[in-house]
Amino acid sequence: MDAQKKCEIMMKSAGPIEQALLPRLVNVTEAAAIAAAHQIGRGDKNYADQVAVESMRRMLNCLDMKGTIKIGEGERDKAPMLYIGEEVGTGKGDLEVDIAVDPLEGTNLTADGVPGSISVMAMAEPGGLFHGPDVYMDKIVVGSDVVKYEKKNPDQKIDLDAPVSENLQIIAKALNRAVEELVVVILDRPRHQELIREIRGTGARVNLVSDGDLMPGVATAIRGSGVHVVMGSGGSGEAVLTAAAMKILGGKILARLVLPAVANKKSRDEIEREKKEKIPRLKKMGIMENNLDDVLDTERLVPGKDVIFAATGVTPGQLLKEANLFGEGDARVNTITMGSSGVVKFTDAIYIHDKEATPLRMK
Structure with missing residues (x-):
């Protein structure tokens, strides 16, 4: 096999979930991370988690898929959204996915401004993720x-x-x-x-x-x-x-x-x-x-064959930088995404609301 063709073969081997949803997964975890970042150091872990959950759910419901939460915020009677069994997505298209989410892993870390909190999720085909209980x-x-x-x-x-x-x-x-x-x-x-x-x-x-x-x-x-x-x-x-x-x-x-x-x-x-x-x-x-x-x-x-994963830093961590907020609603976030084809991407994204008020800087 020609060495220069190996990456092409990996790209072509990506399953339908990876092809269609991995590029969009960054939007989901980054939106949740940015929402949580506004609560860093404010001492209210429950509200930090709430805004991350709400943001993640809104972004999930923009994706053309039929998704079911398998790992989420808890049982339906204990969680208002992203509860185990909740259906998310637009319902359009043929993609059906099982989803594991933790909109804010490390709620205490965020509330106290301590390193290590992230927004994270994974997807796979139906039956591709362990249907985990709250233990x-x-x-x-x-x-x-x-x-x-x-x-x-x-x-x-x-x-x-x-x-x-x-x-x-x-x-x-x-x-x-x-x-x-x-x-x-x-x-x-x-x-x-x-x-x-x-x-x-x-x-x-x-x-x-x-x-x-x-x-x-x-x-x-x-x-x-x-x-x-x-x-x-x-x-x-x-x-x-x-x-x-x-x-x-x-x-x-x-x-x-x-x-x-x-x-x-x-x-x-x-x-x-x-x-x-x-x-x-x-x-x-x-x-x-x-x-x-x-x-x-x-x-x-994780028995699934078409698996994707994304995590975005909220506070600084070993692999991911913290979310930085600046300007009027502007943010810079660091994300890792990966899929079953073998692709792993580290993304440094900047969201600029007003290009005139907040020009892009190299550093």
């Missing part, structure tokens, strides 16, 4: 170098049930590093105290984040990001969105559903109360109580 997922996320190493060494694979030291040794070998050189991102939560102790016990370094471990998960598949693995339990929606990016980038996620009361080591009575509340909803999604221990890999979380 946690215990997970481990690694990049493509680890996947490549596992294929060459089938007896050495990361495992959710393996000791932390064993997983980190495999990752270190795959990255040609010492365990002491690994950086593990984990949410700073009391439930992770023992996991943090075990990681540090191996000599690896821990990067604690107060919120938002989705983009660090994506970063494991991007060399030079400084993130080698993400561990710990967090939202199931974030795990599915991470899986969408991992599938495109060749990385890997292993995850297991876990009730928040179980993850946070609550009392037996609290766990039973949560089971009575959550299990009926899980069953409606086809998840039985005895399936909670199933390990879900990248393919089970």
Whole structure:
């Protein structure tokens, strides 16, 4: 194959969702990010989330598609819009898509003006995204170098049930590093105290984040990001969105559903109360109580073949710059988009409302 033709072949291999909707996805996440950016540092996380949700929904409803929210703002009785099961889009055309959204991942980060918040979403063909319930997922996320190493060494694979030291040794070998050189991102939560102790016990370094471990998960598949693995339990929606990016980038996620009361080591009575509340909803999604221990890999979380992903920075992060606001409604935003064909784009976009009042500058 001629080297100069490889990109052409990739472009032609894009599925109908990627061809039609990936170029428009930036508008959706960027609009939500800009709306949220106006609330940076104002201390009201609920309002920051509200404006991001409203903006994202308005932009989704401009797209010619028949979309169904599979991962969203919660159940219909708890979320006024972008709830699980809501239909979005104009309804025009033949494209049907399942959608995972988080209009503002890191609401606290935005409210407090702290790095790490984003607007993010993914799409796939119907049945292409895990229909996730509003519970946690215990997970481990690694990049493509680890996947490549596992294929060459089938007896050495990361495992959710393996000791932390064993997983980190495999990752270190795959990255040609010492365990002491690994950086593990984990949410700073009391439930992770023992996991943090075990990681540090191996000599690896821990990067604690107060919120938002989705983009660090994506970063494991991007060399030079400084993130080698993400561990710990967090939202199931974030795990599915991470899986969408991992599938495109060749990385890997292993995850297991876990009730928040179980993850946070609550009392037996609290766990039973949560089971009575959550299990009926899980069953409606086809998840039985005895399936909670199933390990879900990248393919089970995102079985779709035509997958697209987009994320826009709100506050500064490892991969994305913050949204900058200037002039009268003008903004500059940084976005990453990717599709199943293998294309990954970093976009630096400037929205200028009044060209005379706000001339374009190089810096």
